[in-house]
Amino acid sequence: MPRIVSARVIVTCPGRNFVTLRIECDDGTTGVGDATLNGRELSVASYLADHVVPLLIGRDAHRIEDIWQYLYRGAYWRRGPVTMTAIAAVDMALWDIKGKVAGLPVYQLLGGASREGVMVYGHANGATIDDTIEAALDYQRQGYKAIRLQCGVPGMASTYGVSKDRYFYEPADADLPSENVWSTSKYLRVVPELFERAREALGWDVHLLHDIHHRLTPIEAGRLGKDLEPYRPFWLEDATPAENQEAFRLIRQHTTAPLAVGEIFNSIWDAKELIENQLIDYIRATVVHAGGITHLRRIAALADLYQVRTGCHGATDLSPVCMAAALHFDLSVPNFGIQEYMRHTAETDAVFPHAYTFSDGMMHPGDAPGLGVDIDEELAKGYEYRRAYLPVNRLEDGTLWNW
Numbered sequence: 001m002p003r004i005v006s007a008r009v010i011v012t013c014p015g016r017n018f019v020t021l022r023i024e025c026d027d028g029t030t031g032v033g034d035a036t037l038n039g040r041e042l043s044v045a046s047y048l049a050d051h052v053v054p055l056l057i058g059r060d061a062h063r064i065e066d067i068w069q070y071l072y073r074g075a076y077w078r079r080g081p082v083t084m085t086a087i088a089a090v091d092m093a094l095w096d097i098k099g100k101v102a103g104l105p106v107y108q109l110l111g112g113a114s115r116e117g118v119m120v121y122g123h124a125n126g127a128t129i130d131d132t133i134e135a136a137l138d139y140q141r142q143g144y145k146a147i148r149l150q151c152g153v154p155g156m157a158s159t160y161g162v163s164k165d166r167y168f169y170e171p172a173d174a175d176l177p178s179e180n181v182w183s184t185s186k187y188l189r190v191v192p193e194l195f196e197r198a199r200e201a202l203g204w205d206v207h208l209l210h211d212i213h214h215r216l217t218p219i220e221a222g223r224l225g226k227d228l229e230p231y232r233p234f235w236l237e238d239a240t241p242a243e244n245q246e247a248f249r250l251i252r253q254h255t256t257a258p259l260a261v262g263e264i265f266n267s268i269w270d271a272k273e274l275i276e277n278q279l280i281d282y283i284r285a286t287v288v289h290a291g292g293i294t295h296l297r298r299i300a301a302l303a304d305l306y307q308v309r310t311g312c313h314g315a316t317d318l319s320p321v322c323m324a325a326a327l328h329f330d331l332s333v334p335n336f337g338i339q340e341y342m343r344h345t346a347e348t349d350a351v352f353p354h355a356y357t358f359s360d361g362m363m364h365p366g367d368a369p370g371l372g373v374d375i376d377e378e379l380a381k382g383y384e385y386r387r388a389y390l391p392v393n394r395l396e397d398g399t400l401w402n403w
């Protein structure tokens, strides 16, 4: 059995910050885990280096569940994004090791492939509806079967999801948080037009998604859902903040638009009521922020009982290590729905060589033993950490709002 002899945290910034854990065993096997928490990266790096690494040394790397429980229950202070991201990094690295020792890709250890490939959605965004449609047509030409649409709101300088670059969306863009302005009434006017125009241009054979990014009240979300129903959205994401899970009942009462939520969830408890009451259709919790493959499987198993499907978060702040882990999970989990895929830059891809592939709108984790991803530590050293915050959002009168 492989014993853990060392573990180290690698912080690097190949275009954006990433925190990675590498665990090494006495038989020479190593495993990697993503520990990136956008805008709060160093807190997880410290949690791991100062509080978790000493607990790992000497342990049997095969005992993934026991180590998970040890770190979760043993901390006493349960849950929370920092703790759960740190545990996720350990969990991913241990699955990577188990796969390498077995000589199998991780999805085989999770029960094998439940499908031929993983349907992903790409991000079409633009300052105007025309620009967004043009970007969406481009994704369609590349074979994407599902496309998220976000466009600028007339009269507002910046809008969530609309980047300067068509392909690389990077919200954590400043040394101190940028300030965005938000108007719900202006936004609610533009989105139905975007979807109407998108259906005219793209047809009906492509799934269309939209991210509200926690900005509406439940009744406003209900209204938007109704307005979008004729265009058959695949989902509306993060319609309203989900701390109050009951809020989703109000949205449900008013629209049949499918609802997705959970990219900021870090445990099954964040999603329990939403799932058990069938208030959502897709759960967006992902490997890195929700306690790793071990805990995400538990969330998915609960969701499966209630016909809620998975739709893992996959923005660029989730490193290729998380992307690989997500794809192994997606390929194997029975109630898979869709996977978000925001391409990383060439710099990032070079630091994290990986086996996963994209073809015709579908991804596959590859068949390399373990997760099939690594970090080139020499290359990583060349990219020093740069503090980068996510923006904040204010209403037009200056009131702080949800970003």
Ligand SMILES: O=C(O)C(=O)C[C@H](O)[C@H](O)CO
Residues within 6 Å of the ligand: 038, 171, 211, 213, 263, 313, 314, 315, 316, 317, 340, 390
């Ligand atoms: O990808 C999405 O759906 C997002 O909402 C992206 C988030 O804003 C981003 O990952 C925050 O770090």
Ligand SMILES: [Mg+2]
Residues within 6 Å of the ligand: 211, 213, 237, 238, 263
């Ligand atoms: Mg989102």
